[in-house]
Amino acid sequence: MQDAWEQAQRALLCLQVDPVGLGGVWLHAGYGPARQAWLKQLQHLGLNLQRMPHHIDHERLLGGIDLSLTLSQGRVVTHAGLLAQAHQGVVLLPMADKLPSHTLAMLLQAQDQGVVHGAGIQASHPSQFAVVALDESLEDEPGVPAKLKERLAFWLDLQHIDMRQCEAQLEALSEKELTDIQSLLKTLQATPAQLHALCEVAMALGVDSLRAAMLAQRLACVNAALLDHTRVEDEDLQFAVQMVLAPRATRMPASAESAPEEPTPEPEPPADNNNDTDTDNTPPPAEPQALEDMLLAAALASLPPKLLDQLLLGGAKSKTNSSGSSGQAQLSKQRGRPLSPRQGRPGAGARLHLLATLRAAAPKQKLRQKQPGQTVAIRTEDFHVQRFAHKASSCIIVAMDASGSAALARLAEAKGAVDLLLQQSYARRDSVCVIAFRGSQVQTLLPATRSLVRAKKALAGLPGGGGTPIALALKHASEQALALQRAGMTPLLVMLSDGKANVTIEGLGGRTQAQEDAMKWAQQWARLGFASLWIDTAVQPTGHAQELSQAMQARYLPMPYVASQRVADAIAFIR
Amino acid sequence: MANTFPFAAIVGQDEMCMALQVVAVDPTVGGVLVLGDRGTGKSTAVRALADLLPPIEVVLGCPYGCSPKDHHNGCEHCAALKTDKPKTAKRPVPVIDLPLGATEDRVVGALDLEKALSQGVKQFAPGLLAQANRGFLYIDEVNLLEDHLVDLLIDVAASGENLVEREGLSVRHPAKFVLIGSGNPEEGELRPQLLDRFGLSVEVRTPQDLDLRVNVVKRRDAFDRDPDGFKADWADANTKLRQRILKAQKAVAQLEIPDDLLRLCAKLCHALGTDGLRAELTLMRATRAYAALHGAKKVTSAHLRAIAPLALRHRLRRNPLDDTGSGERVQRSLDEVLA
Numbered sequence: 047m048q049d050a051w052e053q054a055q056r057a058l059l060c061l062q063v064d065p066v067g068l069g070g071v072w073l074h075a076g077y078g079p080a081r082q083a084w085l086k087q088l089q090h091l092g093l094n095l096q097r098m099p100h101h102i103d104h105e106r107l108l109g110g111i112d113l114s115l116t117l118s119q120g121r122v123v124t125h126a127g128l129l130a131q132a133h134q135g136v137v138l139l140p141m142a143d144k145l146p147s148h149t150l151a152m153l154l155q156a157q158d159q160g161v162v163h164g165a166g167i168q169a170s171h172p173s174q175f176a177v178v179a180l181d182e183s184l185e186d187e188p189g190v191p192a193k194l195k196e197r198l199a200f201w202l203d204l205q206h207i208d209m210r211q212c213e214a215q216l217e218a219l220s221e222k223e224l225t226d227i228q229s230l231l232k233t234l235q236a237t238p239a240q241l242h243a244l245c246e247v248a249m250a251l252g253v254d255s256l257r258a259a260m261l262a263q264r265l266a267c268v269n270a271a272l273l274d275h276t277r278v279e280d281e282d283l284q285f286a287v288q289m290v291l292a293p294r295a296t297r298m299p300a301s302a303e304s305a306p307e308e309p310t311p312e313p314e315p316p317a318d319n320n321n322d323t324d325t326d327n328t329p330p331p332a333e334p335q336a337l338e339d340m341l342l343a344a345a346l347a348s349l350p351p352k353l354l355d356q357l358l359l360g361g362a363k364s365k366t367n368s369s370g371s372s373g374q375a376q377l378s379k380q381r382g383r384p385l386s387p388r389q390g391r392p393g394a395g396a397r398l399h400l401l402a403t404l405r406a407a408a409p410k411q412k413l414r415q416k417q418p419g420q421t422v423a424i425r426t427e428d429f430h431v432q433r434f435a436h437k438a439s440s441c442i443i444v445a446m447d448a449s450g451s452a453a454l455a456r457l458a459e460a461k462g463a464v465d466l467l468l469q470q471s472y473a474r475r476d477s478v479c480v481i482a483f484r485g486s487q488v489q490t491l492l493p494a495t496r497s498l499v500r501a502k503k504a505l506a507g508l509p510g511g512g513g514t515p516i517a518l519a520l521k522h523a524s525e526q527a528l529a530l531q532r533a534g535m536t537p538l539l540v541m542l543s544d545g546k547a548n549v550t551i552e553g554l555g556g557r558t559q560a561q562e563d564a565m566k567w568a569q570q571w572a573r574l575g576f577a578s579l580w581i582d583t584a585v586q587p588t589g590h591a592q593e594l595s596q597a598m599q600a601r602y603l604p605m606p607y608v609a610s611q612r613v614a615d616a617i618a619f620i621r
Numbered sequence: 622m623a624n625t626f627p628f629a630a631i632v633g634q635d636e637m638c639m640a641l642q643v644v645a646v647d648p649t650v651g652g653v654l655v656l657g658d659r660g661t662g663k664s665t666a667v668r669a670l671a672d673l674l675p676p677i678e679v680v681l682g683c684p685y686g687c688s689p690k691d692h693h694n695g696c697e698h699c700a701a702l703k704t705d706k707p708k709t710a711k712r713p714v715p716v717i718d719l720p721l722g723a724t725e726d727r728v729v730g731a732l733d734l735e736k737a738l739s740q741g742v743k744q745f746a747p748g749l750l751a752q753a754n755r756g757f758l759y760i761d762e763v764n765l766l767e768d769h770l771v772d773l774l775i776d777v778a779a780s781g782e783n784l785v786e787r788e789g790l791s792v793r794h795p796a797k798f799v800l801i802g803s804g805n806p807e808e809g810e811l812r813p814q815l816l817d818r819f820g821l822s823v824e825v826r827t828p829q830d831l832d833l834r835v836n837v838v839k840r841r842d843a844f845d846r847d848p849d850g851f852k853a854d855w856a857d858a859n860t861k862l863r864q865r866i867l868k869a870q871k872a873v874a875q876l877e878i879p880d881d882l883l884r885l886c887a888k889l890c891h892a893l894g895t896d897g898l899r900a901e902l903t904l905m906r907a908t909r910a911y912a913a914l915h916g917a918k919k920v921t922s923a924h925l926r927a928i929a930p931l932a933l934r935h936r937l938r939r940n941p942l943d944d945t946g947s948g949e950r951v952q953r954s955l956d957e958v959l960a
Contacts, residue, residue, distance in 0.1 A: 067845065104724065147765065148722020155720045155761075158664060160624075193762075196659055232846075238839070245834040254827040255660030259838045264845075405732055409743055499806050 050204065051211040053289065054084055057200040060268045062091045062219055063227050065136055065176035067264045068199040069157075072142075072190055074181045075204035081180070083212040084204060085138075088178065091218050094135025096128050096175075098153075100145045107152055109164035109171065129153070129162045130171035142179035142190045150194060153177070157197065199261040201293040231271035236263050236278050243338045247287055250342055252297035262290040280340065287341045387430040402430035440536040441477045441494050442467065445523050446505075447543030447583065448484040449514040461505050463581070467540065468501050477535070479526060480504055483519035485512030486553030490522075494530060515549035516594070517563035520571055527576050537576050541600070544584035545591025561590070568597035579603065624848040628669035629858035632836045633828045634662055639911075640821045640931055641666060642862075644799050645674055646869040647910035651820025651903055652778070652800030654763070654811075654935060661825045662837070663803040667759045671716040672852075673859060675867055677755055681708040684747045685754045685794045686715065696794045715756030717749050717798075721765055728770060729785055730792070745792045750783045753798040763802030764811045771815050774800070778818045820903045821928075822935040824948075869913035876909050878920045885925060885958055892954040895936045904932045922959055929955055 057071060075081040089095060098107070105111075109127030129137070129152075137153070139145060145153075156162040162173040177198060183189040195201070204212075219227065236244070241263060248259045266286035270278045387399035389406070407428040414423040444464050468478055478501050480492040491504040519541075527537035547564040548557045571578065580595035582604045595602040631638060640653045655663050679686040685696045689709045699707065719728065730748030749758070760766060766774075777783050783796040800818055804811070828834055844851040852859075883905065890901045904925075912924040934947045 104722070146722075148720075151721035151762070155718060159668075159718070193659060235842070235846075238835070241839055242831070242835050245831055245838060249829070249831060249834070254658055256662070256827065256834060256837050256841075257660040259834065260841050263838055263842055497807055497810060499810075 049211065050202070051080070051207055051214065054202050054204060055087065055214070055216045056269075056285075057202060057289065058084070058087055058091060058216060059219065059272055060265060061088075061136070061176060061178075061200075062093060062224065063272060064231060064264070064268045065093060066134065066174040068176060068268065069261060070136070070177035070179065070198040071200040071202060072179050072181060072195050072198045073202050073204060074183075074189075075202075075207075076182050079209055080204040080207040080212045084202075087216045087218075088136070088138075090216075092221075094132060095138055096132040096135060097138045097140065098128055100139070100141050100149065102128065102149060104152065107149065108156075108162055109169075124164065124169065126171060127162060127164060129156045129173045129175065132175040133171070133173050134175070136176045136178055139177060139179045141182060142194065143181045143183040143188070145191070145194075147191070150191060154193065154197070196255050196257055196294075199265050199290055201289075203293075227271045227274075230274070230276075231267060234267040234270050234275075234278055236266055236283075239337065240266070240278060240283055243341055244283065244287070244291075246338045247341045248291050250338075251291055251295035253291055253294045254296075255294075258290060258294050262286040265290055280337065283337070283341055389427075390429065390431045399430045403428050406430060440538050441479055441530045443523055443526050443530075443537055443539045444478065444480045445519050445539065445541045445543070446480065446482045446491075446508065447514060447516075447519075447541075448482045448508055448510045448512075449543075450484075450511050459583075461508070463542070464505060465502070479530070481519065481522055481526065482508050483515050483522070484510065486515060486518070486549055488515065488518045488522040490526070494535070513549040513555065514543065514547050515551075515553065515560070516543060516545065516547035517551040517560065517567045518549065518553065519543075520564065520567035520598075521551065524567070524571055524574060527574060531576075539571070539576060539578035539600070541578065541580045541595075542583055543580075543591065544582060544588075545580075545594050546584070546588070547590070564594055565597055568594045572597060572599040624852070625668050625672050626665050626841075626844055627852055627855035627859050628666070628673035629862050630840050630844070630851070630855045631662060631666055631669065632840060633830075633833050634666060634825055636823045636931070637663070637666055637825050639914075640823045641670060641801075642866060642914055643907055643910045643928070644820065645670065645866050646914055647873050647906055648797075648799050650906045650910055650932075652802065652818060654816070654819040654822040655801070655803040655825055656806050656822065657803075657825030658805065658827050661827050663825060664759075664761055667757065667801050667803070668716060668718075670757055671713050673863055673866070674714040675863055676711040676713050678709050679712055679755075681710045685751050685796075686712065686756075687795065688755065697792065715752055715754070717753040717756065717758050719749055719758055719760045719770075721760075721762055721767075723749065723770065725769065725773070728773065729783060729787075731787070732790060743789065745785065745790050747794070748783075750777055750796040750798070751794055754794070754796050756798055757801055758798045759801045760803070762804045762808070763815070764804035764806065764808060768812075771812055775812075775814050775818060816935055817899065819935065821907060821931040823931055865914065865916075868916070869910065872916070873910055873913040876913055876917075876920055878905060878909055882908070882920060882922060882925060885922060889925075889929060889954055889958045890933070892958060893933060893937055893951065895933065900933060900936045904929060907932045926955055926959060 060068060061071065073081065073084065075084075105127075107127050107129060109125055109130055112123045112125040156173045157175065157177065160172060160174045161170050163170045177194070179190050179194060179198065181190045244262050244266070245259050248262070253259070263286070266278050266282040269285045270282040273279075273282070275282065387402035403424065404422075407422065407424045410428075411423060414425070444467065446461075446464065464480070477494045478492070479490070479494040480501060481488060481490050483489070491508060492501055495501060523539050523541075527539065530537040545564075547560040548555065550556055550559045551563040551567070578595075578598055578600035580591055580598065580600045580602050582591040582595075582602065584591065584604075587604045592602050592604075628638070637653075637655055640655075644650050644653055655667075657663065677686070678689055680689050680699050680702070683696060683698045685698070687696050687699045689707055726748065728749050730751055731746055733742075733744040733746035736742045736744045736746075760774075777796050778798075778800050781795065781797040783794055785792040785794075802811075802815075802819065828837070840851075886901050886904050886908070890904065893900075895901075907928045908925045909920055911928045912920040915924070917924065930948055930951045933951045937947050937950060
């Protein structure tokens with residue numbers, strides 16, 4: 047198997063041959079020598095490379111009217127957008143993990159349709175391109191949105207590349223070679239058996255999206271053309287499986303699950319069995335079966351070891367990581383809903399809306415006396431300013447006590463109450479964040495989301511048992527609240543617990559210390575000044591919860607028998 | 622226009638294709654909401670509609686594509702025409718993509734900058750809503766659409782006209798379109814009001830059948846290699862499908878729904894506790910369109926049974942958290958009512 051750097055270089059060559067067909071590259075790597083070396087080689091490929099900053103505006107992205115030229119020349123001058131300029135080339139997206147979702151939507155629409163429509167003009171331009179998305183996200187960040195990632199054939203991870211490795215230089219294809227390879231590529235096609243094998247491997251690895259299989263098929267052809275094969279060979283398929291399918295795997299293939307410790311190709315025993323039975327009954331399908339096994343082995347060999355651990359933990363985790371990122375990205379956009387610009391003087395926080403100003407001035411140009419040399423006559427009465435309607439949305443942090451004392455009947459009831467609460471916040475378009483605490487750990491079951499399906503799932507899977515780490519829970523809730531505030535939302539805490547802390551802030555046992563820690567963090571919460579509600583879930587309230595809630599300056603609601611509707615009502619009240 | 626994949630060549634996703642055909646037969650059924658995973662061919666199917674449907678006749682030069690038959694009610698352009706028999710042109714059914722980040726200007730329409738700057742003329746440049754008139758408006762990831770655009774759509778989808786009062790313009794134009802939305806419910810919820818604007822809802826899953834998947838990849842590859850050749854290969858099948866829809870469009874006006882079937886519809890909606898009469902109306906129209914599509918002479922309870930889950934499952938007055946069971950709930954009520 048090739049090492050990561052060789053693969054990355056190979057990806058470059060493939061991209062040079064067929065940028066449009068392969069969709070592009072997701073490059074996960076921090077700023078560093080490996081990334082720089084790779085990008086430098088990308089620049090030397092001779093591809094039409096357009097760098098797209100993540101704060102690009104629609105006019106520049108899609109093309110539109112060039113206002114300054116139009117005004118100076120007195121006729122409409124349009125300019126092509128970046129996407130049209132990138133036709134048959136590559137769009138380089140630095141910080142793709144931070145790309146605003148509306149920009150992404152435009153990008154993907156153009157890539158899907160191969161055509162870009164200008165903003166404010168009727169014309170459209172062809173726009174077929176590959177995307178190179180640079181991802182610098184850390185482990186616990188959402189990273190590049192899945193909808194972009196899945197359109198890109200190559201998922202490269204250059205985070206753990208040795209400095210010396212990336213000194214190996216790449217010989218870019220010459221013009222002549224490139225035309226030869228591209229004309230060879232046109233004649234290449236995977237056989238039905240090979241396609242079958244690719245799809246089977248994709249299914250075995252739990253790669254659901256059909257785009258993956260299509261990209262793998264394409265890559266196999268490109269690789270064959272690169273190696274001057276006259277037909278698609280096993281080697282090409284192997285490469286495609288390693289590059290496209292293996293990184294997307296969401297589960298271990300059934301045959302390998304029994305021996306997860308050895309990712310090296312050892313699915314032989316089941317493969318042999320299959321082959322034996324097959325050859326006994328029907329000889330013809332034996333070959334594709336062998337082909338699939340070989341491809342599966344290739345995929346297994348290229349699964350990174352860390353990924354294996356993650357996969358073995360079950361599909362649930364990878365699911366939450368892969369989806370929902372676009373939902374989260376929306377949070378940052380809730381700061382203001384743009385209103386149409388209105389007439390007024392800029393300044394005092396109001397920003398001049400250039401376009402609207404020019405729009406207001408444009409029809410009057412003929413009437414106005416222009417100074418010599420002046421092309422546009424703009425008067426103060428034309429000034430328009432940008433407006434936003436700001437409606438801070440709130441996010442309810444639900445902290446659930448899942449400890450032993452709360453576990454038995456209470457947990458189920460509390461879940462019911464939270465369900466109702468979620469319904470209410472759904473109606474109000476609030477978001478919800480659920481954290482659970484038990485034993486010595488606090489867990490964010492669900493980062494702030496508006497998706498109730500996910501909230502519901504997160505709650506349903508919550509187990510109970512263990513000590514009650516109230517201090518830890520409050521600490522975690524405070525951190526969450528501050529993060530939410532930074533994102534422009536108003537946090538609101540709902541604590542569901544009996545208040546009987548018995549795990550300290552260090553995560554150790556000891557009732558007295560635990561109570562003290564809890565009190566300390568309760569006071570800390572009060573200092574933050576966010577609203578909160580404490581619902582005492584104890585069967586017989588003992589006063590612990592009441593004391594803590596007083597320290598938090600929270601509303602206290604004893605709820606010996608948590609009545610779901612009452613909880614929900616109470617929350618509506620403190621808002 | 623970019624090349625679109627032929628509708629007839631779409632493999633699998635029968636429910637989605639059926640729903641799209643039903644609304645093509647009778648646009649008054651309302652929109653289609655497609656929920657499901659990525660990479661399942663949602664966008665492909667919707668964009669393929671443009672090619673599938675027969676071209677429509679429009680008043681020549683009308684920016685909203687008014688029909689020559691009823692050009693009196695609605696747009697300014699056609700109202701200003703002197704004749705009763707305006708010149709006409711044919712053009713494909715519009716299938717307009719509304720991207721998530723679209724500005725309000727782009728959607729609603731705005732002052733025509735080109736004209737304003739070059740000629741100093743104040744004129745309205747129609748937006749996406751105008752372009753979508755008499756066709757389809759497709760919103761991918763409709764559940765992530767900004768609230769202000771959702772508000773706008775809810776209004777226009779209900780009234781069938783777009784009223785623009787901005788930038789010194791005052792324009793009213795027809796905007797009757799079939800709303801098609803797709804999205805992944807795991808990423809965000811849909812506003813109940815917007816949900817209500819969709820007549821049918823379908824759920825799509827990645828096909829788990831190997832041969833089907835191989836077929837999808839094969840056809841897509843063939844299309845990518847030679848779009849024109851591929852389309853020519855499928856032209857016959859596409860034409861056949863188009864004929865079927867055309868026939869159904871004609872037939873649907875003649876089809877009567879027997880009273881006892883109407884009573885069944887009402888009973889079903891009552892049993893499921895859906896709000897208002899819209900559910901019944903949609904159910905009735907969808908059943909009729911479905912029957913017409915299948916060339917039936919009479920609308921029967923079998924047609925109702927087939928289409929009811931699509932028309933009702935997103936309308937259940939339900940716990941918004943618990944949408945896993947809505948399909949089954951409709952099925953159960955169906956079994957009870959039709960028993």
